[in-house]
Amino acid sequence: MAAKPKVAFYWCASCGGCEETVVDLHEDVLKVVEAVDIALWPVALDFKLKDVQAWKPGEVAVAFINGAVRLSEQEEWVKLLREKCPLVVAFGSCAHLGGIPGLANDKTRDEIFANKYFRSPTVDNPGKTLPQEHCRVNGYELELPNFWKEVKTLDQVIEVDYYLPGCPPPTSTVAAAVGAILKGELPPKGSVLAPEKSLCESCPRKDSKPERLSISRFKRIATSIPDPEKCFLAEGYLCMGPATRSGCGERCLHGNMPCRGCFGPTPGSLDQGTKMLSTICSLGEADTDETAQAYADSLVDPLGTFYRFSLPASLLRRSRRQEPV
Amino acid sequence: MAAGPFEPKIVGFLCRWCSYTGADLAGTSRIQYPPNVTPIRVMCSGRVDPTFIVKALADGADGVLVAGCHPGDCHYQEGNYKTMRRFPMLLKLLDQFGIERDRVRLEWVSASEGERFAAVVKDLTEKVRALGPLNWNGKRAAAAAAQSA
Numbered sequence: 326m327a328a329k330p331k332v333a334f335y336w337c338a339s340c341g342g343c344e345e346t347v348v349d350l351h352e353d354v355l356k357v358v359e360a361v362d363i364a365l366w367p368v369a370l371d372f373k374l375k376d377v378q379a380w381k382p383g384e385v386a387v388a389f390i391n392g393a394v395r396l397s398e399q400e401e402w403v404k405l406l407r408e409k410c411p412l413v414v415a416f417g418s419c420a421h422l423g424g425i426p427g428l429a430n431d432k433t434r435d436e437i438f439a440n441k442y443f444r445s446p447t448v449d450n451p452g453k454t455l456p457q458e459h460c461r462v463n464g465y466e467l468e469l470p471n472f473w474k475e476v477k478t479l480d481q482v483i484e485v486d487y488y489l490p491g492c493p494p495p496t497s498t499v500a501a502a503v504g505a506i507l508k509g510e511l512p513p514k515g516s517v518l519a520p521e522k523s524l525c526e527s528c529p530r531k532d533s534k535p536e537r538l539s540i541s542r543f544k545r546i547a548t549s550i551p552d553p554e555k556c557f558l559a560e561g562y563l564c565m566g567p568a569t570r571s572g573c574g575e576r577c578l579h580g581n582m583p584c585r586g587c588f589g590p591t592p593g594s595l596d597q598g599t600k601m602l603s604t605i606c607s608l609g610e611a612d613t614d615e616t617a618q619a620y621a622d623s624l625v626d627p628l629g630t631f632y633r634f635s636l637p638a639s640l641l642r643r644s645r646r647q648e649p650v
Numbered sequence: 651m652a653a654g655p656f657e658p659k660i661v662g663f664l665c666r667w668c669s670y671t672g673a674d675l676a677g678t679s680r681i682q683y684p685p686n687v688t689p690i691r692v693m694c695s696g697r698v699d700p701t702f703i704v705k706a707l708a709d710g711a712d713g714v715l716v717a718g719c720h721p722g723d724c725h726y727q728e729g730n731y732k733t734m735r736r737f738p739m740l741l742k743l744l745d746q747f748g749i750e751r752d753r754v755r756l757e758w759v760s761a762s763e764g765e766r767f768a769a770v771v772k773d774l775t776e777k778v779r780a781l782g783p784l785n786w787n788g789k790r791a792a793a794a795a796a797q798s799a
Contacts, residue, residue, distance in 0.1 A: 431746065599700040602743060606736040607696075612721070614734065621738035628746035640701070640708040641786065645748030 330507065331385040333365035333377075334416075335406060337399040338426040338476065339392030343417040344368040346493040353500065360507055361386075374402070380409045387412040387506055389489075393419040393426045393637060394477045398470035407483040412506065414518075416499075418492040418587045420479040421517075422597075423637030425492070427476045430636045430643035431628060434474050475643045476636075488517040492587035492634060495574045519572035521592050524584050527571045530556050541610045542623035546583065557583040558608070563630060568594065568601035587634045596640045598631035658778040659790070660713040661706040662687040662771075663698045667725040668760045669717035675764030683768035684775040687715055694718065695756075696729025700740045703754060707744075710789035713753040713778040715770070720758040730758070752777040753784065 336344065344366075350357060364385045365372050388410040390403055407413055418424040429437060442448060442455055460467050479485050489502055502518050505511055512518070525531055534556040544551075544561040551557055557564035564583035570591050577584055590597035611617035624630060632639055664670040670691045676683065692698055695718025703714045716737075718730040737756045744754060755774055759767045783790050 594701075596701050596704060598743070599704050599740075602739055603700050603736060606739050607732040609735040611735045612731055614738075617735045618738045620735065621742050624739065624742075626746075627739055627743040631743065640704050641747050641749075642708075644746060645786075646746065 329360065329362045330387075331362045331364040332503075333385050333388040333406060333410065334363065334368070335365060335388060335390045335402060336367060337390065337392030337403065337420070337479075338395050339417065339419050340425070341368065342493040343391035343419075346417075346496055346499055349496050350500065353496075357500075357503060361503070374405070377402075377405055377409065382409055383411055385410050387414060389414045389416040390479055391416040391420050391493075393423045394479060394482045395426070395429075395473050395475075396470040397473070400482055403479065403483050412486050413479075413483065414487045414489055414502065415479040415485045416489050417494055418490060418589065418634045420485075421488045421490050421638070422589045422635040423476055423478050424587075424634050427478075427635070427637040428629060428633070430475050431646075432644070434472060438472075478638050481637070486514050487511070490517055490519050490570060490588040491573055495572075495576070497574065498572060517570065517589070517592070519570055519588060522571050523591050524566040524569045524571045524573070524575070524588070527575060528556075528566055529575055529578060530554060533559065535559055538608045539610050540605070540608055540620075541616075542620060545625075551581055551583070553581050558605075563605060563624065565597075565601055565631075565633075567604045568597050585633050586631075589635055589638070597635045598628070598639055601631045602627065656779065656783055658686050658712040658775055658783075659710065660687045660715055660771075660774060660778060661711045662689045662715040662717065663692050663695070663702065664689050664715075664759075665695045665718040665725075665730070666691050666693050668719035668723065669695070669757075669767065671761035672717075672759040672763045672767040675761065676768045677764075679764045681764055681768040683771045686775045686778075687771050694724065694726050694729035696724070696726065696732040698733060700736055700743075703740065704744075707749060707753070707784060708786050708789070710784075710786070710793050712781075712784045712790070713755075713774060715755050715757065715774055717757045717759045717767070717770070720760055723760065749784070750781050752781060 365377060388406040390413060394400060394403065415421045419426055438455055442450055443453060456469055458469050458471055489498060498518060533554060538558050540561050543563055546562060551560055551562050562583045565586035566584040568590060569584055569586045570588040573588050586597060590600060594600045609620045611620045664673055673689060695716055698716050706714050716733060718733055721730055724730045733756060741751055757770045785791055
């Protein structure tokens with residue numbers, strides 16, 4: 326029997342939810358372990374940088390990397406993995422599009438540091454100490470990674486072969502992807518391993534969508550409860566379904582939560598946020614400047630809503646708003 | 651590009667039925683106005699996806715003009731209403747990105763309003779000039795460097 330192929334899992338700026346997906350395979354994880362050897366998995370097993378540096382090129386067949394990239398340390402790791410592995414898969418929304426950590430691109434680095442190290446109510450920092458890349462403690466030179474000015478997607482840092490979208494990717498798509506890799510039945514390089522149609526196509530509520538949607542103002546999920554059967558948009562809740570790729574298993578919809586857009590834009594769409602803006606506003610009832618303004622005013626945070634998972638992958642990538650620190 | 655005074659680069663999406671014809675009228679009437687708007691003829695202002703506007707800004711434009719038929723005059727009945735509905739939300743989004751409101755403008759210009767077209771372009775150009783280059787992601791500086799090389 327030939328040696329089992331080796332795979333690596335790595336994480337950058339992420340929450341650990343993507344690792345959870347692997348754990349959520351439950352006993353099926355045994356089948357995965359039967360088929361492949363896990364060569365690197367920092368969340369569960371202890372590996373060091375030097376272990377990866379010692380790999381022979383091609384020894385580990387595929388690296389699944391989750392999380393967005395913001396630190397020089399993450400850059401070092403992903404570049405090393407790219408060098409060693411013939412296949413790199415961006416695993417989950419953060420690696421694919423920037424994800425929730427990507428929303429930090431709404432703020433400057435200085436604002437983030439000020440908030441974290443000066444203003445946070447649980448921080449007492451009278452000396453206004455900030456983390457330094459280099460400092461000396463008891464005669465030792467200590468080093469911290471550089472915190473970049475912006476959050477980047479994985480493919481803004483290294484070449485990526487495939488994308489597994491989702492926050493987190495559903496276990497079924499992960500299992501299908503691993504199976505396809507093992508069999509060598511892969512789609513063209515650069516593919517997103519999910520269906521090409523928008524979520525509305527597979528929405529369990531699509532029959533309740535009226536011929537013509539008409540919204541005068543947005544309702545908020547925090548202050549009212551949607552009907553569990555009806556199209557969210559028809560009720561006035563902002564649902565990212567029209568601008569989002571399907572394949573997620575409609576998990577949020579089954580939980581009576583409108584789509585938040587984690588699977589990213591449909592193919593051919595340059596920018597998920599402006600596409601959603603276009604859809605949702607064209608549908609409005611407004612026919613004067615005033616009513617159009619009132620419609621816009623009823624959505625509290627367009628940037629955070631339209632780009633909840635995709636800000637670093639958007640055309641503008643980050644906000645330039647400078648707030649006093 | 652030689653380093654001279656800043657000349658704003660503005661992309662103009664003009665509806666084929668009203669505003670593009672209005673721009674033509676400004677020309678045939680020999681009205682003088684700044685040459686900073688690069689016109690792109692579209693079938694309807696409703697066809698101007700907000701993605702186009704954002705892409706123009708991301709790729710180096712300092713401002714964007716969208717011009718269409720007056721409400722009620724749309725050749726396709728309601729295309730310009732769709733644009734009207736999208737604009738306040740787009741401006742709100744651009745605020746969050748830190749892009750000044752004066753850089754992006756929606757105007758209604760009919761085929762007979764050559765004077766108005768020239769006035770709109772003049773005003774927009776001066777407002778963008780006052781704001782200075784947008785230079786999103788360093789695209790403008792990069793293009794200028796490539797041109798002078």
